[in-house]
Amino acid sequence: MAVSTNHHVVLFPYMAKGHTIPLLQFGRLLLSHCDKEPTISLTVTVFTTPKNQPFVSEFLSDTPEINVISLPFPENISGIPPGVESTDKLPSMSLFVPFTRATKLLQPLFEETLKNLPQVSFIVSDGFLWWTSESATKFKIPRLFFFGINSYASAVLKSTFHHKLFTEPEIKSDTEPVTVPDFPWIQVKKCDFHDIPSDPKQSGPAYELFMDQVMANSKSHGSLVNSFYELESAFVDYEKNDSDRPKSWCIGPLCLTDPPKPGSAKPAWIQWLDRKREEGRPVLYVAFGTQAEISNEQLKELALGLEDSKVNFLWVTRQDVAEIIGEEFNDRIRESGMIVRDWVDQWEILSHESVKGFLSHCGWNSAQESICVGVPLLAWPMMAEQPLNAKLVVEEIKVGVRVETQDGSVQGFVTREELSRKVKELIEGDTGKNARESVKEYSKMAEAALVQGTGSSWKNLDLLLKELCKSREPDAKRC
Ligand SMILES: O=c1ccn([C@@H]2O[C@H](COP(=O)(O)OP(=O)(O)O[C@H]3O[C@H](CO)[C@@H](O)[C@H](O)[C@H]3O)[C@@H](O)[C@H]2O)c(=O)[nH]1
16 A cells, blocks of 8 residues: 555635535545545645634634635725625625625735645635636646535536526516426426526626636536435436536535534523423524525514414524514513524534424525434525525425415515414424434435445545545556
């Protein structure tokens, strides 16, 4: 067994928590893989910006060997408040395009820094940081892109746009179900793609940015998918069989790479969940990721729906619920609910025995975390590819129940009656019971996917490292 040269991998996450977290987890996975497979030795460098560095360093505090480099975030970007370096701090997600465009100003310094780093074997950068593809080409480094989405969403998106499903012939209705040609058992609606600016007729800054990303990604060596084969095999195979597209590797679920946390003091919400366990009351966990924007009117209806359901709930939100709907709400739910506005360890909450359901926007990290821990979902998608994730969860793998809007559109209003009914259905009803049984099966498959030597994701990562590291070593033939 020849011990190899030391390889160096650069990771460049997009400045959004839902994109940064899985790439940091990937850094950790790379190191642990190489610990178990000593024929490959590597070091990892993560690029970020100063205001994101504390989060990144704290997240990686168990892995001090990962090097973190901060590049100053561009200043004076029209519309972006000074000091905002992460999408969760943007006043509105409507600033996504100028914010993302601004990242290109990091390119000269990124390239200057690359010149002074030990030779890089490959770069993994977010698909939103399209310009990193150009840097990688300049330095002749293979680049993999990462969007954080699953194969189901990416296959359905591709099939829909390839077959011009909504444009030829033009479908005006936002809510008319249309069959996806490559997956005839799936129907989608125009509103499922509301946030994806892929229609050339809607040309403008969002479409141009989207196309820059598509072009850069098509020139990349491949992509990483935070998912596992057994969860969505038909869609992984569809991606694999597309010879026009760079190769993709399913290497997840990345959330399972997080180490157990050292026994520190329990936060108040975990103590509250402990109490619910003693009382024998199931708890619904409610959280919508780091970017969702909920109007005050909808927030109020959500709060009242939770209250009406009589199911105990732990609600993590960035919004000030009491200010929006009045202190009396807090008084009324004092026993049955807890509202938290801090950053929480979501994995710790989901893993708590009291949590029996997750009302989620179906951001892919949240949905997959719930699947891994064996908690069924109440799917309320709000933006981006979340409507497709919700379809995967509810229709394809049947580990959840869907919240319906009044007008059937993704952006529509959800009434308190609908919410309360679906909460009860998930926690107490037969659909919830079936979803709970299914999700436990997927949870076992998720664990198995990462098992050394036999897991599908483990094997994929091993192949990837052989392709990008071992085969490029000077003595490659001997390995
Ligand atoms: O207090 C908190 C809040 C969030 N999280 C974590 O933050 C991540 C949030 O990610 P996700 O659930 O995917 O939500 P978003 O932040 O909304 O994710 C964006 O990025 C995802 C990955 O590309 C997409 O699937 C979503 O549509 C997009 O909105 C998850 O790992 C959570 O566990 C915490 O740990 N604590």
